Amino acid sequence: MIMPQRDFDILDSHQHVGGVFGVPGMSGEVSESQFADDLRVRLEVMDRYGVRQALLMPGHSYMKPRGIADTRVINDGLAAYQRLAPGRIALAIGVLEPRHGLDGLGEIDRMHGELGLRGASWHHRQQGLPMDHPVMFACLERMAALGLVPMIHCFSGADFEEIWRLRRLAEAFPEMPVLCLDSMTHPVQFEAALAAAERATNIIIDTTSSVMGPDGVRACVERLGAERLLFGTNLYSWQQPQHLGELEDVLAAQVGDDAKALILGGNVRRIFGLQTAA
Amino acid sequence: MTEPVGSFIDLHQHLGLGRGEFDLIEIPDEDAFAGWLDHAAATMPRLPHGCARALLPPIYFQSAGGAEDVRRLNDLMLAAAARPELSAVAAFGVVEPHHGEAAFAELDRIARLGLDGVVFSPRAQGVFANTPELVALVKHAATRGLLTLVHATPRSGNETLWRIRDLAEQCAPAPIVALGALGDWETVLAVTAGESPRNLHYDTAGIAVAAVAGLVKRLTTERLLYGSGAHDAARAALVGPLQQHLAEELGPAILRDNALRLLGARAAT
Numbered sequence: 001m002i003m004p005q006r007d008f009d010i011l012d013s014h015q016h017v018g019g020v021f022g023v024p025g026m027s028g029e030v031s032e033s034q035f036a037d038d039l040r041v042r043l044e045v046m047d048r049y050g051v052r053q054a055l056l057m058p059g060h061s062y063m064k065p066r067g068i069a070d071t072r073v074i075n076d077g078l079a080a081y082q083r084l085a086p087g088r089i090a091l092a093i094g095v096l097e098p099r100h101g102l103d104g105l106g107e108i109d110r111m112h113g114e115l116g117l118r119g120a121s122w123h124h125r126q127q128g129l130p131m132d133h134p135v136m137f138a139c140l141e142r143m144a145a146l147g148l149v150p151m152i153h154c155f156s157g158a159d160f161e162e163i164w165r166l167r168r169l170a171e172a173f174p175e176m177p178v179l180c181l182d183s184m185t186h187p188v189q190f191e192a193a194l195a196a197a198e199r200a201t202n203i204i205i206d207t208t209s210s211v212m213g214p215d216g217v218r219a220c221v222e223r224l225g226a227e228r229l230l231f232g233t234n235l236y237s238w239q240q241p242q243h244l245g246e247l248e249d250v251l252a253a254q255v256g257d258d259a260k261a262l263i264l265g266g267n268v269r270r271i272f273g274l275q276t277a278a
Numbered sequence: 279m280t281e282p283v284g285s286f287i288d289l290h291q292h293l294g295l296g297r298g299e300f301d302l303i304e305i306p307d308e309d310a311f312a313g314w315l316d317h318a319a320a321t322m323p324r325l326p327h328g329c330a331r332a333l334l335p336p337i338y339f340q341s342a343g344g345a346e347d348v349r350r351l352n353d354l355m356l357a358a359a360a361r362p363e364l365s366a367v368a369a370f371g372v373v374e375p376h377h378g379e380a381a382f383a384e385l386d387r388i389a390r391l392g393l394d395g396v397v398f399s400p401r402a403q404g405v406f407a408n409t410p411e412l413v414a415l416v417k418h419a420a421t422r423g424l425l426t427l428v429h430a431t432p433r434s435g436n437e438t439l440w441r442i443r444d445l446a447e448q449c450a451p452a453p454i455v456a457l458g459a460l461g462d463w464e465t466v467l468a469v470t471a472g473e474s475p476r477n478l479h480y481d482t483a484g485i486a487v488a489a490v491a492g493l494v495k496r497l498t499t500e501r502l503l504y505g506s507g508a509h510d511a512a513r514a515a516l517v518g519p520l521q522q523h524l525a526e527e528l529g530p531a532i533l534r535d536n537a538l539r540l541l542g543a544r545a546a547t
Contacts, residue, residue, distance in 0.1 A: 060404075061376070061404065061405070062376070063376055063377065063378045064344055064374075064376050064377065065344045065345040065374075065376075065377040065378055065379075065380040065381075066344045066345070067341055067342045067343045067344030067345075067346070067347065068342040068343075068344075069344070070344065097341075097342075099302070099338070099339075099340065099341045099342075100340065100341065100342040101302050101304075101340045101342060103340075103342040104342075125401075125404065125435060125436060126404040126405075127404045128338070128401065128402045128403055128404040129300060129302070129338065129402075130300055133300055133302075135302065157435050158435050159401045159434050159435050159436050159437075160401075
């Protein structure tokens with residue numbers, strides 16, 4: 001279904017290049033030689049739904065026999081992918097592996113200084129350590145000093161991705177926006193995210209993979225304010241969805257157009273200091 | 279393998295106990311193995327005379343070096359198995375599903391070098407227990423005579439029981455031992471209520487004494503193996519009292535004979 005988009009300047013704040021092992025329909029890694037084709041498919045989807053820009057992360061499940069050397073390749077690839085269409089891929093957020101310990105701090109410096117990435121992302125159920133492991137606190141401390149933004153998946157029922165862990169991180173770095181991804185994947189997870197975000201006002205929630213419908217959007221706006229919700233779709237490589245449920249939810253939500261404009265792009269641009277369209 | 283004469287074999291004790299469950303163990307360089315193992319031996323639970331343990335690798339370890347770190351860890355496990363004070367009747371290694379072909383090569387290597395099996399920890403390895411990559415590795419391990427142990431932590435999404443069962447079904451008839459599944463009331467109910475593949479065995483880590491009779495009835499004594507599940511210092515402190523408490527309920531098959539049978543199948547290959 002193709003949606004009439006009115007005047008919203010939409011930025012999808014949650015897309016991935018790559019896939020997920022063991023999940024049907026998510027085929028796995030994308031080599032650099034395939035970036036152009038992947039981008040073409042991605043932009044076709046975005047154009048179909050009136051999404052002007054996107055924030056891109058790697059998939060968090062990739063082959064890494066060389067350890068951190070492979071993580072560097074992934075982040076290098078992400079930066080190269082963004083360079084193919086910087087006007088459309090407005091933001092690129094790298095990946096860090098908690099199992100690499102404090103060796104990851106050097107990669108944070110490199111992501112910032114050399115690659116121009118704007119943050120780091122994690123999906124702890126795919127990465128093998130709890131979200132509130134001491135390594136994570138060390139990473140966020142370094143990122144805070146560099147002005148990078150953490151994006152952390154909190155998928156319902158996923159190992160190590162409980163909201164109470166995220167809250168520990170957010171409360172340790174109250175001046176830093178902490179993006180809480182995938183929390184709308186279950187009513188209980190969503191309620192936990194809202195409750196945590198009411199206490200830790202630096203937690204920002206996204207719509208990715210939401211099962212909460214338009215009413216979830218309304219509830220978030222009522223309890224947290226429109227400034228603390230981001231539109232995101234979880235679009236992975238090669239996917240050509242028949243509809244974007246998250247976009248439908250925001251457009252159908254019983255909130256004003258100003259709120260929708262923030263959710264659909266204003267908030268993420270503000271957080272990352274991007275200019276809006278003229 | 280020299281058959282131990284004591285009353286039990288603990289199939290589930292991890293080498294290198296951290297203070298906390300998620301401590302990231304740093305694998306030492308080879309020239310530091312001896313000192314590291316001296317410290318590890320001092321912190322492992324003491325066993326009664328003649329009893330033995332299977333040595334399992336640490337679950338959470340630093341892996342910035344990728345397959346090199348895994349090779350060094352498996353070499354450490356071999357060195358540990360040779361230490362008489364560790365009373366090891368078997369030693370297990372690890373491979374990472376995210377290492378692709380390097381993982382298969384490492385299975386071949388550890389089989390050649392004499393490790394008895396391989397341990398998978400889907401939660402720590404960031405994969406679902408029945409992901410195709412892990413299934414392929416378990417099948418390959420079986421062709422090399424390696425016994426597969428897989429962590430089945432209750433309430434874990436990656437290690438949930440249905441995925442463990444699916445893994446076992448896909449890898450049949452290779453025996454697989456699920457570690458830690460029975461330490462949770464809900465999971466015990468699920469095991470006793472449903473059918474488990476016949477090649478799927480369970481260790482007793484965390485088990486409640488009251489659950490034993492029902493599990494034995496459902497699974498038969500052949501598919502239960504004694505394992506204490508000591509993977510951090512706090513749990514290791516509980517091992518001694520638990521062992522005494524359970525011994526009468528479990529009986530010799532579960533306490534030692536089943537482990538000897540599964541490990542003996544490896545020794546015969």
